Amino acid sequence: MTRMLERALYIAALALAVLCVTSLAQYAMAATPIPQAPHDALHAMGPQAGHIVDLWRVMLWTCSLVFGAILAALLFAILRAPRADATAAPDLSAVDRAEPRVRRSVASAAVASALLLFALALASVFTDRALARLSLAGAVNIEVTAHQWWWSARYLDGGHADTFVTANEIHIPVGRPVNLQLKADDVIHSLWVPSLAGKKDLIPGRSASMQFRADTPGPYRGQCAEFCGFQHALMGLLVVADPPAQYEAWVQAQRTPPAPPTGAKAIRGQQLFQSTSCAMCHAIGGTIASAQHAPDLTHLASRSTLAAGTLANTPAQLAAWIADPQKHKPGVNMPSTPISRDDLDALVAYLETLK
Amino acid sequence: MKRIVLACLLVLLASGCEREARRFTTPANNETAAESAQRLGTLQPAVPLAGGVRQAKANVSPYEENAFSVNQGKRLYRWYNCNGCHGNGGGGIGPALMDSQWKYGSDPASIFATITQGRPQGMPSFGGHIPDDQVWQIVAYVRSMSGQLRKDVAPSRGDSLYPGNPENARPKETPQPDKSQPSRPPGAPS
Numbered sequence: 001m002t003r004m005l006e007r008a009l010y011i012a013a014l015a016l017a018v019l020c021v022t023s024l025a026q027y028a029m030a031a032t033p034i035p036q037a038p039h040d041a042l043h044a045m046g047p048q049a050g051h052i053v054d055l056w057r058v059m060l061w062t063c064s065l066v067f068g069a070i071l072a073a074l075l076f077a078i079l080r081a082p083r084a085d086a087t088a089a090p091d092l093s094a095v096d097r098a099e100p101r102v103r104r105s106v107a108s109a110a111v112a113s114a115l116l117l118f119a120l121a122l123a124s125v126f127t128d129r130a131l132a133r134l135s136l137a138g139a140v141n142i143e144v145t146a147h148q149w150w151w152s153a154r155y156l157d158g159g160h161a162d163t164f165v166t167a168n169e170i171h172i173p174v175g176r177p178v179n180l181q182l183k184a185d186d187v188i189h190s191l192w193v194p195s196l197a198g199k200k201d202l203i204p205g206r207s208a209s210m211q212f213r214a215d216t217p218g219p220y221r222g223q224c225a226e227f228c229g230f231q232h233a234l235m236g237l238l239v240v241a242d243p244p245a246q247y248e249a250w251v252q253a254q255r256t257p258p259a260p261p262t263g264a265k266a267i268r269g270q271q272l273f274q275s276t277s278c279a280m281c282h283a284i285g286g287t288i289a290s291a292q293h294a295p296d297l298t299h300l301a302s303r304s305t306l307a308a309g310t311l312a313n314t315p316a317q318l319a320a321w322i323a324d325p326q327k328h329k330p331g332v333n334m335p336s337t338p339i340s341r342d343d344l345d346a347l348v349a350y351l352e353t354l355k
Numbered sequence: 356m357k358r359i360v361l362a363c364l365l366v367l368l369a370s371g372c373e374r375e376a377r378r379f380t381t382p383a384n385n386e387t388a389a390e391s392a393q394r395l396g397t398l399q400p401a402v403p404l405a406g407g408v409r410q411a412k413a414n415v416s417p418y419e420e421n422a423f424s425v426n427q428g429k430r431l432y433r434w435y436n437c438n439g440c441h442g443n444g445g446g447g448i449g450p451a452l453m454d455s456q457w458k459y460g461s462d463p464a465s466i467f468a469t470i471t472q473g474r475p476q477g478m479p480s481f482g483g484h485i486p487d488d489q490v491w492q493i494v495a496y497v498r499s500m501s502g503q504l505r506k507d508v509a510p511s512r513g514d515s516l517y518p519g520n521p522e523n524a525r526p527k528e529t530p531q532p533d534k535s536q537p538s539r540p541p542g543a544p545s
Contacts, residue, residue, distance in 0.1 A: 186514075204514075230377075271402065274401050274402040275401060275402040275403065275404050275483075275484075276404070276483060276484065277484055277485060277486050279400075279401040279402070279484075280400060280401070280434075280435060280484055280485060281434065288401060288402065289401065293434045326379045326380055326381075330379040331377065331379055333430075335381065335486045335488065335489055336380070336381045336486075337486055338486075
């Protein structure tokens with residue numbers, strides 16, 4: 001009776017744990033401001049992710065079949081084993097008996113395992129080769145640098161005057177390969193956009209590269225995949241695949257500095273930005289603010305999230321973020337700055353003009 | 356008896372935790388509310404601010420026991436380009452910070468005033484441009500450069516190429532006024 005009770009309790013605890021984990025995962029998905037952006041390695045949206053998901057399927061099915069075969073063999077062995085009473089003397093006659101059938105089954109299982117493992121290794125090698133074979137003709141070159149806890153991206157194509165910097169949101173053209181050069185500013189990070197490509201580590205002092213192509217327009221969520229400090233979980237990246245014409249328009253807009261503010265409130269906001277602590281870390285193209293320690297804000301208002309996918313980019317969220325970044329992302333390098341309500345409104349009004 | 360010893364050990368351990376505490380909220384600032392001190396440096400970063408700067412209320416840095424904050428100070432020292440003039444503490448355009456010579460005082464309040472007010476001959480006035488609690492973190496780091504902080508709080512090996520000893524392996528210098536220079540500018544706190 002007690003044993004049954006124990007078993008029931010054990011099953012209940014297990015069910016509770018599964019429920020907790022799934023609801024936590026759902027909560028985490030709902031907490032990101034861009035839930036509609038796919039973040040799913042099993043639904044490939046480009047050739048690179050496609051190769052990886054193919055390999056995953058080969059591995060999953062092979063291993064499932066082998067697992068099923070082993071369970072079936074185990075079940076067969078249990079069922080056919082002779083039942084003996086605990087008091088009966090053990091039957092030791094089998095010790096000296098030759099068992100050619102058993103030896104044959106073990107040998108063939110070992111050979112089958114070796115062959116299957118070799119096949120999986122081959123599949124892995126061919127996937128690697130396929131990943132490396134993506135044609136880079138007409139590729140878009142972007143240098144992505146990981147920081148604690150945000151991403152900066154420098155678009156390298158064209159002459160020096162054509163390069164531009166953005167942060168936490170990169171746009172790419174559909175159907176054209178993208179060549180990312182990966183760097184890290186402080187600690188080891190890892191870039192993972194599961195719907196488009198595999199992971200790649202970003203290591204300080206080294207540069208890595210990563211190539212992929214998106215075949216369907218739309219936003220894709222990326223994430224730092226290597227624990228990098230307090231806010232590793234809130235280090236998101238949005239990759240937006242645009243149709244070619246729309247992408248060119250976006251690039252042109254990014255290359256153009258934003259128009260100077262016109263309203264009195266926005267002008268006051270700009271003065272505040274440039275004279276107080278904002279300009280010590282942030283840059284805004286076309287103004288004297290040119291520090292490189294924090295996300296480039298040149299076209300902040302055109303992005304869909306704030307603080308690397310932490311908050312939706314609305315005026316209210318922006319004001320809440322500036323007033324107390326540590327509340328939304330504890331440990332982040334942006335300090336809480338004491339600022340009056342009027343000044344905060346002016347600052348937000350200015351930042352909202354940076355389309 | 357055993358329990359008392361254990362309790363004492365736990366209290367000792369807990370009191371030692373300040374060294375490792377991560378402060379995510381800005382603690383109470385140690386400076387006057389009024390911007391009463393005048394700016395003494397002619398330079399300011401970015402667009403200059405009008406008006407004065409705040410002074411330290413008490414001659415104590417709130418961060419000198421906290422290794423995390425001292426290291427944040429080290430990061431900010433680089434971010435705000437202190438090393439542009441002072442190098443890694445050995446000086447260059449500005450005076451050295453790792454030696455025993457101090458033109459404007461080596462105590463926390465004096466270094467705070469030097470950073471916020473600025474000093475003649477090139478030290479910009481950072482008051483209002485750098486949040487005050489970050490200035491205190493930089494103050495703590497600057498004092499660690501000449502061995503003024505406890506060895507377990509001062510930063511160890513840094514990320515940049517630097518051939519000398521890290522801050523926590525430097526001998527403690529005995530600060531003395533730099534006699535080759537006029538001692539204190541008018542209006543500086545004593």
